[in-house]
Structures are given as structure tokens and as C-alpha cells.
Amino acid sequence: MGRAPCCDKANVKKGPWSPDEDAKLKSYIEHHGTGGNWIALPHKIGLKRCGKSCRLRWLNYLRPNLKRGGFSEEEDDIICRLFVSLGSRWSVIASQLPGRTDNDVKNYWNTRLKKKLLGKHAKGAEAKGDDNGGITGSPQQPAPIDHVRHELDGRFYIDAANHGSSSVMPSTVPCLVSSWLQEDSGGQALQCLNDLTTELDEILRFNSLMYSSMSDATASI
């Protein structure tokens, strides 16, 4: 049984916020604060919105001192560097950019920065005669690695379930791989693992190239 929903979905309005709703929310929070309880907030104001929706609207749009408009080169650089070291920890990355929200940063990364960097990497790879360009496979040839990963995921999942755990500790992975290899009669598992190793190498190589691309870009500013 899943947890109870945070609000009565049947009686909650969804979709874009009206100027009237914005005004009510903004005015209330400016005068009374959030009260530390977003769930109760919409009822106090008389808004037919989910508390989570109010929180998001305030944080991403109504909050004072928010920066609108394009990101600067300096912000690009900060996002890239933090993404390389932290991964998709958007809230942490956004905290280093005054006036920007995690949603802003996430959207900006997904829609522009990622393409910008991948384009730079693809160009670099092309210049070096690397026709692969991406992380794995090619458009014409779907990566066979998918079914391999599925196989591995399935086995890890089953093992986790058997041990009553929701995840597999890294230390158990070698044991699982070892037992799988023992069951492997046709050499398929071995081939799959070789493929996975190759893919991991490619990912590491890609990360390294991406970081050097960003360093070049930073140096040229």
C-alpha cells in the first residue's frame, strides 16, 4: 500500500497559475510567511491548489530577488563545473547561483548547456576522426547493451528482493557476478560483462573529454 496523497486531488486545481492566484499567494506569504506548513497554506488563503504546487510556485516564480532571463557565461561555467563534480544535484548547484532556482538550472542544463557541451565534444571527436561521437552505439545500430543491462538489473533486483533490501550494496555485486558466471554455460554472461566494461570505459572517456572541453571553454573566457 502506498502512502496517502498529500492533498485531495479531486478538489485541487492543476495547470497554469492565474494572476489572481499569484497575487493571493504572494500577498499572504509576504505578510504571514509560509508558517512552516505548505499543506495547510492553500486552505488558509482559499486557494484550490496543492501545497506542493504553492511551494513550487513561490520558490520558482513569486519569490523576491529571482533572476529572470538568460544565464551568463560565468553562470554556465559554474553549472558545468558543479555538474561534473556533483552530478544532477540541482538544488545544490542552484544554491551557488544567487537568484536562480533548481528548476531554472535543471531546465537550462537539459535544454541548452548539455547540447552545447555535447556539440563541442562531437566536433572535437570528429576532428580526431572519431565517428562514434556519443557515449555508446550508433543511431543505425541500437546498443545491444540494453538487454545486457536489463539482464544484470533483473538479477540484482532479484537478489535484493531475496535479501529483503531495496538496493544492492556495491560489495555484493562481485559475488552476484561471480555466481552468474558460474551458471553461464554458453559464455553469454561473459560476453555481456565484456560489453558492459567497454561501455563503462567509454563513459569514463566521455566524462574526461567533457571536462577538458569545459576547461578549454573556461580558459578562453
Add this chain to the structure above:
DNA sequence: AAGCCGCCCAACCGCTCTTCG
């Protein structure tokens, strides 16, 4: 002029983490 397509971004969804009784 109209239809199509891709991009952008606001908002939602579902999950994990934290707090509190």
C-alpha cells in the same frame, strides 16, 4: 497562409529524506 517541428519552460509526479509525536 497553413501545417509541421523543435525548443523552452512551467508545472506535475513520485520518490527519498527529515521531522515529530
Add this chain to the structure above:
DNA sequence: ACGAAGAGCGGTTGGGCGGCT
């Protein structure tokens, strides 16, 4: 120690808009 409720977060979706054919 445990479970419920709220807060926070990251991934994903869908509608609006502009450019292209």
C-alpha cells in the same frame, strides 16, 4: 524505535511559441 506526515528534490511532461517548409 517506529510510523505518519510534511518538505524537498530530480525526472518528466505538455502546452505555448517561434522558425521553417
